[in-house]
Amino acid sequence: MPARRPARTALAMAAVALLSATATACGDTGGLRGAGTTPTAVSPAKLWPDLRPASSPAFPYDVSTRETVKGITVPGDDIRKVDPVDVVEAELKAHPDDYSSKGAYHATEARMRECRPGGDRARCPLLKPYYRDLTGDGRADLTLGFRLYPTNQLAVRVYTVERHRLVQVLADNDAIIGVELAGRALIERSPADISGYEYRTTWLWDPQQRAMVFSRDEYLHVGDGRPSRTPSPSASPSAAPPASSPATPSASASPSASASPSPSAR
Template structure:
């Protein structure tokens, strides 16, 4: 059976006589209304309520958390404990190095050898460093900032790692990657906008803190029309 949608049959064109008949009837009816008075457009049609198709079928389950990172909060070994819970006390570069080492031990490296070398030379070659300046924002609502790390890969991809202090240990709560146009924090949510294969649109993914799983999870993903950059001022 073909899955293509059938287009509705084309409506026949009105004949000239039919148009004249309608026009004449409108003129006769219009003669009963004084000029300048508003005319009724008739009864407005009532919008139908949404109708769910295949209601007997159960909805799809929520995507597993490991689509966007760890299934559970993952303590990062090789770093000192932080009893105060202030992640700013740790150097962000040491967190990146510890994460790369941990991924290598699990045989799940996030980067190839060339990329790892670039990251290791960040202190000596800051202009060539793919690691962005670390950001600190409260994403869990506990009044303490989380560490947000962005690492630029080839082909305009950006790896996003988010960490918090949990029971004194540095713990990863988000690990994702995308062709990112922008990243922002809005009302505690981490919003990632990505380029889309659909012309004129961009993907928008919202990550929110899930207190039950103790990680950041994807709350919603949608496609928006691309936001146009403001035009430069004259003379700029």
């Protein structure tokens, strides 16, 4: 799981300080006023130019994940013909340290049995699957979400098909309150440490790494302390948006795979 907390805490402190300074300086809400003479542009001042380059990243962060799913076949290379329950169970089998009786998500394995015919669907941790071309190859990819019991976290996974094999190209676990697809970007919304704020993490396809990579982590004010809510467009098996408009939101397959647990340390 990405070690996102240290960087996010620092981001939150900086944002609060900036907002405080802005509030102090913006008390006048009158009409138009001259800003005075335009200051001369000054190039950035480089501090401590003799600093030795760091030998390792400041925080460990899994910017990309790529793993071939064992034991899963893809009939006709059509990812829609793959059973999502089989996909999740393959992950449980491949990572026993996380899902066994002593693992952090041990209750997930027991509840996956409820996803099969005859089970209690209300107890099934697997959420509705969504299909959209996120890799730009013209074929639909699979986005899955499943709850990580007994924690309040959600697992978000993206799969594609390569050479007749199912390949996982995104794996992220977090306390998530919403997931969205915008063009070929996947955006996760998570509760922040301060009431009225939330984190939004964006993942994008990287053709060099052949995976969805961490692209942006934003810290946003969303209102009066209650988590923001966004419309949940219905899923559709329609084709992905053209490559010429990768950043244009589409309502064709925007997942509302939202877990609404209380925030916890990730």
